Amino acid sequence: MAFYHPNCIDERGGFYHYYKDDGSKYQLDSRHLVSSTRFIFNYSMAFQRFGNPEYQDAVRHGLKFLREKHRNAETGGYAWTLQNGQPDDVTNHCYGLAFVLLAYSKAFEAGIPEAKAYMEETWDLMEKRFWESAFSLYADEATADWIVSPYRGQNANMHTCEAMLAAFEATHNKRYLDRAALLADTMVNRQATKADGLVWEHYDASWSPDWEYNKGDRSNIFRPWGYQPGHQVEWAKLLLILDRHQPAAWHVKRATELFNRSVPLSWDEQFGGLVYGFDREGKFYDEDKYFWVQAEALATAALLADKTGKDEYWQWYDRLWDYSWKHFVDHEYGAWFRILKPDNSKYDDEKSPAGKTDYHTMGACYEVLNVVE
Secondary structure, eight states, rough: OOOTTTTEEETTSBBBOOOETTOOBBHHHHHHHHHHOOOOOOHHHHHHOOOOOHHHHHHHHHHIIIIIIBBTTTTBBOOOOOETEEEEEEEEEEHHHHHHHHHHHHHHHTTTTHHHHHHHHHHHHHHTTEETTTTTTOOOOOOOTTOOOOOEEEEHHHHHHHHHHHHHHHOOOOOHHHHHHHHHIIIIIIIGGGTTSOOOOOEEEEBBBOOTTTTTTOOOSSSSSSBBBHHHHHHHHHHHHHHHHHOOOHHHHHHHHHHHHHHHHHOTTTTTTSSSOOTTSSOOOOOOOOHHHHHHHHHHHHHHHHHHOOOOHHHHHHHHHHHHHHTTOTTTOOOOOEEEEETOOOOEEEEEEOOOOSSHHHHHHHHHHHHOO
16 A cells, blocks of 8 residues: 555546656556546555555545446446546446446445445446346446446456445345356356356357457456456455355355365466466466466465365465566565566566556455455
8 A cells, every 4th residue: 555655646636547667657547437436445445454544635635536437327328548637438337337336335434425326326337337247247338328238257347346345245135146146156157067067258149159369468457368367256255255244055165166276276386376267178278477466366265275175275375476576576665566477577667557556465464364264
């Protein structure tokens, strides 16, 4: 948190979204919905943990920008990107709305009462524009005037599940928990049976796997090809969080299966760390190392160790932390490096471009604290 605060606060509104390794800012007028919402998450969690009133003020600061700049009051949609305070890409993404709901949930949890109405507003918007009751999943993308594309993806549904769990924890409104449970069941059970028991990323409009979508294109960080170990363990983590509130035997069973299959397959025995993706034959596809994959895996390992009592998960936890501490944590300036080459060398000095606010790493630490304290 010290890497970002108070350096990230733009007094003109919102937060700065681009940082070099040493914390210096660049692209000062560019904004992305994912970072705008994740900063609100960060500040809410930090306020709840440490009680610093500056953090609560930053939550309010972020909410104001989200409401006044990203949100379109006429359509209800949220601009994906802004330039100089004006909408740049006005595509509506369910992935983005998931983080909008997460941000509002965490803001309400941090003592900002008006955020509860914003949560309900976002539920209604997602229900109207993206929810597909015939499939028990959300569509993915729409134009500014809400023409929905035929692409379907698991990533938006995974983060919507996360947001629904957060909304339930903030309000105790069971509709959020029920929706999280339905999304989890549909994705890790029904859909996974179409993909050899793991969670595939991309689907067509009938929710059949699209095995070719983005194959060979490694530039789209929100829609990567292949099996993503980070998403397998993230689903496992969500199942374990769901189980706290609505226990069911299959939650732990599937969480264990997802972790036990994906983590050993993606561990790099030569250089350490989890690779970004593997193919349908279980071979490495993208051998780069991403910060968030390690963070989600170590958090899930801790939750599994606590839930199952099995030491093997603490061993994975220690292995992942040792690797991350050595290669990803910046011991000079703070925060985590973003992407490393297969041999753990750096690509560049851009630690946190838009999309990265260390929400994954801080969120992982909070989950681990839930277990060890």
